[in-house]
Amino acid sequence: MREVPAMSDQHSDAPLRYEVVVIGSGFGGGTVALRLAQAGKKVLVLERGRRWRGKNLIPQDGDPAATPFPQIGESHFFWGSQIWHPSRQRLGLFELRQMLNLQGVAAAGVGGGSLVWGNVAIEAPENIFRAGWPGDITYEVLQPYYRKAEGYLLPLFVPGVPGIPGEKNRRVIRSEMFKAVAEKTGKKWQPVRVAVNFGDEAVPHANGHGHARQLGCNYCGLCSAGCPQNAKNTVDITYLAEAEALGAEVRPLTEVTHLESHNGTYRIHFRRYELDGRVAERGSISSHNVVLAAGTFGTTELLLQSKARGGLPGISKALGTRFSVNGNVLSGALRRDATDDEIAKLDTNSGPAIGSMINCGSFAIEDFANPTWTAGMIGGSNFGRVWSFLRALAGHPAGAEAMRKKAKDLLVYIGVGRDESRGRLKLNAFGSLSLEWPGGINSDPVVRELHQTMAELAHAQGREYVPNVFSIFDRPLTYHPLGGCPMADSQDSGVVDSCGRVFGYRGLYLADGSVIPTAVGRNPSFTIAAVAERIAERMLQTIVNQEAPPTPVCK
Ligand SMILES: Cc1cc2nc3c(=O)[nH]c(=O)nc-3n(C[C@H](O)[C@H](O)[C@H](O)COP(=O)(O)OP(=O)(O)OC[C@H]3O[C@@H](n4cnc5c(N)ncnc54)[C@H](O)[C@@H]3O)c2cc1C
Numbered sequence: 001m002r003e004v005p006a007m008s009d010q011h012s013d014a015p016l017r018y019e020v021v022v023i024g025s026g027f028g029g030g031t032v033a034l035r036l037a038q039a040g041k042k043v044l045v046l047e048r049g050r051r052w053r054g055k056n057l058i059p060q061d062g063d064p065a066a067t068p069f070p071q072i073g074e075s076h077f078f079w080g081s082q083i084w085h086p087s088r089q090r091l092g093l094f095e096l097r098q099m100l101n102l103q104g105v106a107a108a109g110v111g112g113g114s115l116v117w118g119n120v121a122i123e124a125p126e127n128i129f130r131a132g133w134p135g136d137i138t139y140e141v142l143q144p145y146y147r148k149a150e151g152y153l154l155p156l157f158v159p160g161v162p163g164i165p166g167e168k169n170r171r172v173i174r175s176e177m178f179k180a181v182a183e184k185t186g187k188k189w190q191p192v193r194v195a196v197n198f199g200d201e202a203v204p205h206a207n208g209h210g211h212a213r214q215l216g217c218n219y220c221g222l223c224s225a226g227c228p229q230n231a232k233n234t235v236d237i238t239y240l241a242e243a244e245a246l247g248a249e250v251r252p253l254t255e256v257t258h259l260e261s262h263n264g265t266y267r268i269h270f271r272r273y274e275l276d277g278r279v280a281e282r283g284s285i286s287s288h289n290v291v292l293a294a295g296t297f298g299t300t301e302l303l304l305q306s307k308a309r310g311g312l313p314g315i316s317k318a319l320g321t322r323f324s325v326n327g328n329v330l331s332g333a334l335r336r337d338a339t340d341d342e343i344a345k346l347d348t349n350s351g352p353a354i355g356s357m358i359n360c361g362s363f364a365i366e367d368f369a370n371p372t373w374t375a376g377m378i379g380g381s382n383f384g385r386v387w388s389f390l391r392a393l394a395g396h397p398a399g400a401e402a403m404r405k406k407a408k409d410l411l412v413y414i415g416v417g418r419d420e421s422r423g424r425l426k427l428n429a430f431g432s433l434s435l436e437w438p439g440g441i442n443s444d445p446v447v448r449e450l451h452q453t454m455a456e457l458a459h460a461q462g463r464e465y466v467p468n469v470f471s472i473f474d475r476p477l478t479y480h481p482l483g484g485c486p487m488a489d490s491q492d493s494g495v496v497d498s499c500g501r502v503f504g505y506r507g508l509y510l511a512d513g514s515v516i517p518t519a520v521g522r523n524p525s526f527t528i529a530a531v532a533e534r535i536a537e538r539m540l541q542t543i544v545n546q547e548a549p550p551t552p553v554c555k
């Protein structure tokens with residue numbers, strides 16, 4: 001793997017070294033970087049996080065201080081060095097966006113959210129595209145782009161989920177229980193496809209694109225904390241590995257702070273970190289073409305910061321709008337009186353993070369394995385268990401043991417739905433993102449319906465319904481933030497057109513969750529990748545270079 005030292009391109013008259021600079025390396029950035037590299041473009045990818053890979057999530061760059069892969073019951077997971085917090089010298093895998101009325105979780109690392117996702121690759125329902133989207137993006141229009149994304153993510157049903165053939169010793173008990181409760185309550189149950197290698201051990205990445213050796217999934221259920229087997233078909237070992245093989249340069253540990261537009265070029269200001277979190281360098285680099293793909297929070301924040309500093313003064317007034325939490329509700333179902341014997345018989349963590357869902361049309365509920373953080377938020381932090389939670393937080397072995405036990409028995413429900421996308425992201429007085437959501441997110445009809453249906457499922461399973469602790473305090477958690485820079489037919493209602501081009505800024509593109517103008521009601525990454533495929537295709541027709549004719553209309 002090539003490591004490219006971060007170098008400033010300080011002189012405005014220096015020849016521009018890269019035809020395109022992509023900021024962020026998740027589903028959107030990885031897709032665009034690959035397609036541009038395939039077309040022979042000189043591409044640079046700037047990514048704030050490190051390279052994470054392989055057994056025990058020991059970073060490839062060999063940081064000796066890296067925290068070992070967290071195990072069930074270990075409490076340091078969310079509060080320890082797994083957090084992305086450079087000002088506290090922490091360059092961990094998870095970013096927690098703390099706002100007064102919302103908590104957002106995202107990943108920091110080469111590969112973006114794919115490093116921690118639950119692997120579910122699912123299309124948005126057809127009716128999602130009927131309102132709120134630019135006229136030329138429909139379910140039918142996106143179909144070929146979903147197929148392109150499928151060629152890299154290679155989603156499969158999970159062997160061992162009811163109805164999916166698999167080895168006898170591989171059961172996904174959560175999904176069996178989910179199917180049973182769907183039948184009992186008269187709801188529609190279905191298996192979901194996940195981007196995971198279920199092949200034999202020591203099989204290289206099956207699609208031939210990846211350059212990393214993958215092992216077969218071992219059903220450990222820790223997908224949302226990374227993958228100790230490399231079995232997940234993540235963006236770093238699929239799209240980006242191929243892009244790098246074709247000459248794209250990826251600079252990890254390089255965080256972009258803001259952009260400035262100057263006579264047809266963009267100056268991109270960044271800081272580069274050492275592995276211990278110290279800032280090694282501040283610099284800037286210029287390009288005629290920039291693709292912002294720093295994720296919903298990252299891209300919206302970068303544009304807000306750039307606008308506030310006067311670098312991009314003409315950005316649409318729609319910046320920050322149509323923010324959605326994709327109806328996210330994370331809850332659980334507990335047995336308060338389960339005996340040790342009963343708990344020992346049930347391992348709800350077995351299998352990849354998600355195996356199936358209950359499809360309720362405008363929303364869906366998925367069965368979820370429960371690594372430490374969900375056990376912490378749902379089981380441990382639930383009232384009546386406060387003592388074990390606090391002890392676990394403090395790293396006390398007895399607290400960790402209690403959490404481990406709880407995690408084995410806890411059923412976790414992941415909710416996704418079509419909320420009304422009424423959020424608006426802004427910068428607060430400290431320059432951080434804040435959210436306005438009239439009435440609060442918990443007042444959204446789909447969020448309310450999700451809580452009701454989850455409670456119904458929990459009771460039908462003979463358990464107590466326990467929303468996660470943040471939701472109780474009207475500060476829900478989102479793992480699927482969308483919007484903030486919505487695509488639209490005009491600058492009055494959107495930041496970009498349907499080709500991802502920022503209105504008013506030739507050569508500036510967005511390609512990630514921030515452009516998705518409505519909740520998609522299902523896990524969003526497959527749709528983000530499909531939309532990014534279309535943006536990359538259109539970009540290749542309109543890319544700015546010295547001889548380029550005026551930018552054609554986006555169709
Ligand atoms: C625990 C968890 C489980 C999930 N499970 C699923 C699932 O099963 N299915 C699904 O569809 N979705 C899932 N998601 C959501 C999914 O991860 C996101 O929707 C998806 O990753 C968004 O893609 P993106 O391209 O918009 O941004 P991201 O994938 O978030 O990529 C953005 C990248 O930009 C980098 N970046 C940010 N700011 C800067 C900056 N200033 N400078 C340089 N780099 C920057 C980030 O480090 C990151 O690598 C899950 C999310 C979480 C947190």
Ligand code: SF4
Pocket residue numbers: 196216217218219220221222223224226227228229230231232351352353
């Ligand atoms: S269950 Fe998830 S984390 Fe565990 S090996 Fe399989 S894909 Fe990786």
